Amino acid sequence: MTARSHLSAGFLALFFVLLVIAVVGGFGFKTWLPPVASEHGAVVDKVIRYTLLTTGLVFVVGHLILAFFIVKYSRDERGTAKRLSPGVEARWALSVAFGMSIIAEVGVLVIGMPAWAAVYGEPSPDDVVVEVVAQQFGWFIRYPGKDGKFGACRPELIRRGDNPLGLDKKDPASADDIIVEDELRLPVNKPARIVLRSLDVLHSFSVPEMRVKQDIIPGYTGRTRFVPNREGTYEIACAELCGLGHYKMRGLLQVMAPQDLQRWLSEQVPAITYIVD
Amino acid sequence: MSHSHEPTTFLSKYVFSFDHKVIGIQYLITALFMAVIGGLLALTIRYQLAWPSENVVSAESYLSLVTMHGTIMVFFVISMGLVSGFGNLLIPLHVGARDMAYPFLNMLSYWVMVPACLLMIGSFFVEGGAAAAGWTAYPPLSALKDAVPGSGMGQTLWLLAMALFIVSFTMGSLNYLTTILNERTRGMSMMKLPLLTWTFLISAIIGILAFPALTAAAVMLLFDRHAGTSFFLPAGMYFEGTGVLPNMGGTPLLFQHLFWFLGHPEVYVLVLPALGITFEIIAAFGRRSPFGYRTTVYSLLCVAFLSMIVWGHHMFTSGMDPRIGEYFSIVTVMITVPFSVIGLNLIGSLWQARIRAETPMLFALGVISAMGMGGLGGLYLGTATSDMYFHDSYFVVGHFHLTIGTVTFLALFGGIYHWFPKFIGRKTNELLGKTHFWLTIIPMFAMFLLMHLQGMGGIHRRYYDVTQYSYPNASAMALMPWISYLAFALFAGQLVFAFNVIWSIFRGEKSSENPWGATTLEWTAPSPAPHGNWPDKVPVVHRDPYDYGSDGVWAQNVENAEGQA
C-alpha cells in the first residue's frame, strides 16, 4: 500500500517535471505567431513575449515546487504536519499575491496600453480611410474616391446583383465611391482607418498578421486603426460566429506601395456605374 | 423533522425523494449521463476538425454540435455534477444537519432539471436542428430564423431549457445558502466550516446574483424571437429574401453584457467548488491542515466580488468603448491576487504534509497543476492588448477547457473516488482508479495545451474547416489530428472509470465509517449514511475542520481535552 503510494507520487512528480519541459519547449523554443506586419503589432508581440516570460517563470517554479513537495512529503509517513501561525501564512500569501499583481498589471498598463491607444486612439487626418462592410459570408470594401467622402447607403436599396450595399445614387458623394468584394488594398507604412459596418449579424474583422481583431456590430459603425508596415498579401478572417459559412468568410488584404494603390484605384469603375434604376 | 418519517415506497425513496443524498446521486448520475452525450458531441467535433475533407457532419450541424457541447458541458454536466451533485450530497453532512433546509424544494429542483435536460436533448430532433449560435447565443444569430438554420425551433427549445435550468439552479442555490447559514449544528461557527462548504456558499451567492441577468436576457431574446420586440436588434439589418427587417432601436451588445454578467461569475460557480473538493482531498490525504484557512476564505470572497465586475473581459474586441475595455483589463488581472493566494495555499498545504498518493489525491494534485496553467493562461486573455490577437482563437478554447473543463472534471472524478465509500459503503478499486487518472490527465493536459499553441498560431475557433486559411503556422495546423487522437483516447479512458464505478458498487471492498482518516463531519456518519444522516444524535462541533496534529488526527466532533475548540 505505502510502496504503491510512493510509486504513484513519484510518477506524478515525474509527470510534472516532464510537463515543465514540454511546456517550456513548446512555448519557449518555437515561434508560433504568424510574422507580424503592423506597427502596433510589434507591441502586441512584446506583451505576449513578456507574458510568456513571466507566466513561464511562475509556471516552472510552481510546478517544480509541487513536484518536489510531492516526492519529499510522500516519503515521510510519520511527518510533523507542522503548521505556521495564521499571520505567517497570510504574509506568505500576500507577498505572492503582490508579486503576481505587479507582473499582471505591468503587462496591461505599462507595455499593453500604448498599443491599445494606437488602435483606439484619436484618428488623424492623414489616415487612409476605407470602409469594410461585412455580410454573410463576405466582405465589401469601399473607397470614398477623390472627394474623400462616402456616399449614403440605405439598406432598403440593397440588391444583390447590382447594388450590394444599397448605395444611394442621389447622394453626390456616391458618384466616385468604389466598391470591390473581398479584397482590401492598403498602402504600406500609412495609418489605415477601417470603418466597419455589418449588413446582417455580428462579424469580426480579423487579420492575424496585423494583430487586428474587431467585432462588427449591425447597427453600429465601428472602426479600427493600424499601420501595415510590410508589403504582401494577408488573409482577412471572420472571428465572430456568423452562421454556417463563418469558416468560409475569407478575404484578402494586399499591402502595396502607395503609387501602386493609386494606379489600381484609378483603374476602377465607380460603383454607381453598375446600379440599375 | 423529515428524518423521523422515513420514506417507504420505491417512488418516494428513489424517485421523488426528499433525501439530499438520493437527490445528490440523482444529480450526479444525470450529469454523468449528459457528460457522455457532451463527450460524444466533442468526438464528432474533433473528427470533423481533424479530417475536414471527409465531411462527417454538415457545416450547420457542426455549429449545432459546438453549441450543444458547450451548453451541455458547462450547465448540464459541470454545474449539475459538481455544484448540484456534490452540493446536495455534502452540505448537510458538512454542517451537521439531517437534511437540506427545504427538502421539498430540493426534490423539485431536480425534477425541474430533468425536463430541462430532455428539452436540450430533444432540440437535436426538431427542424433546422439544435441551436447553432454558440453556447453564448449571441443575437442576431440566435434571434433570427434567417440567420442560421439552428435558429428556428432548436434555439427556442434551447432558451426554454436554459430557463428551466436557471429556475432549478436558483432553487438549489437558495437551499444551499439557507442550509449553510441556518442549519449548522451546535459549535459549527462559520470559521469552522470545511472549505468545500465555503465554496458552495460562495458559489450559491454568486449564482443567485448572476443568474437573473441571464434569465432576463433569455426572456428578452424569446420576445425578440416570437413577439417582434427589438431588445437586441438594431435598425437596418438586411437579409436576402426577407429584405430590411422592421426592428429598430436595440443592440446586440446589450445581450453580450447580460450574458457575460452571468457567464463570467458562472466560471467561478464551477471552479470554486472544484477547488473546495481539492482542499478537502488534500487535507485528508496530506493529513495536514490546509495552508492558510482564513486567507483562503477571504480570497474566495474576494474572487466572488471581483467575478461580478470583470465580465467585460470577454468583450474586449466586441466594439464597446475602448476605455471601458482598459478598466475591465485592469480589474480582470487583479483576479490574480486572490487566485495566487489560493494557489499558494494549495501548494503550501503539501508542505510538511504526510502524503498518501491514492486515487483521489492524484486527481486533487492534478487540479492544482491545471488551475495553475489555466490561471496563467488567463493573463494572456485578460490583458486587453494581447487579447486583440488571442480573442476567439484556439488559445481561448484551450484556456477555458483547462479551467472549467480540466479543473472541474478532475475535481469531479477526485470527489467521486473520495466520497464513494461514504455514499455507497464500498471503496472503488485503487488500481483501476489510478489507471483512470493517468488515462485522463495525460490526454487532457496534452490536448488543451496543444490548443494554446494552435491559438498562438492564430487558428480561429468555431471553424468548420480550418484548412480554408493559409496564414496559420503550419505546425499549429498539423496538431489538429493529434488533438483528436488524444480526445478519442480520453473518451476511451473513461470506460475504465465507468467499469470501476459499476463494479465497485457491487463488488468493491467494504468501507468503514472513515476510510481515509478524515476530520470533517460526514466521516462521523455511517457508510452509507442512513436517512437523517446520523442514526442517533447530530454531532456537536468542538474543533477546526482539519485538526491534523503530529500526534494524531481528530474529527470535528471530538471533544477537546481542555473542553474548548
Added chain:
Amino acid sequence: MMKIWSDAWVQIVSGVFVALLLLGCSGGEEGDSGKEPDQETTSKRKAWDSALGTATVSGTVSFHGKPVPSRPVNLSKDAQCAKQHPDGLRDNSLVLNSDNTIQEVFVWIEKGLEGWKFPVPKEPVILSQLGCMYSPHVLGVMAKQPIQIRNDDSAVHNVHCLAKRSSKFNISQQTGATDTKTFKRPEVMVNLICDIHPWMSAHLGVLSHPAFSVTNDKGAFRITNLPPGKYTIAAWQDRYGIQKKEITVGDGESLTVDFTYPSAP
C-alpha cells in the same frame, strides 16, 4: 416551511405556463401557414384533358437601348471557383444574346388556367451547382413536383431557399451531395441563393400548371398544349421584373407574342 413550498410551486407553475405559452406561440406560427387554404388544388377543378391542348404561344424577348453594365464578381475568396473562371465572372441578372435578345426570361400563363387540375410529373427537375453557378439560372417547376438539387462542383455550397409561400430551407452541400425538395404552393419567383458565394442565385417559377417556358440563347420561348381561350401571359426578368399581356388563342392556333425590356418601346 409551508410558505416556501408554495412559493416554489408558484415558480414552477408559472415557469411551465410561460413555457407552454411560448411553445404555443411558436407552434401556432407554423400551424397557420400550414392551414392556409390551397386554392390552386381545391377539388372544384376539372382534371386536365390533354386532347384540348392544341394552341401554341411563342415569341422572343429583346432588350431595347443600352444596358447598364453588369457588376464584375470577385472570385478570389474561393480558389475552387476562381480556377473554373479564368476570365472572371460578372453578375448574371441580365444575359443578352448578340442580337440584343434576352436569355433566361421566365414566361408563363398567369391567368386563364385556374379551372384545370394538371397532373404533376413524377420525374424531378434538376438544379445543379456547377462552376460555382446555379445551372440553370432560371427554371420552371410545378408545385409538388420534385426538384433535385445537386452539387456537381468541387467547392462546398449552401442552398438557401428564400421561398415565401412554401417552406424555406438552408442546407449545405458537399461535392456530390443531392437533396430532393418540393414546393407546396405556386410562387413566381422563388429565389435560391448560396450564402458562401454571393454571386450565385437561381430563380424558380413554381406553378400549378406546365404552361411556362424560359427564353433560350435566341431569346425565344414557346408554350405549347394550351386549350383555346383568353389568357394573361407574363414574363419575368431578373433585373427588370414582370411584364404582362392579354392574349386570346383559338383552337389549333399559333400565336406570337413578343416582350421588350426595360419597357415597351
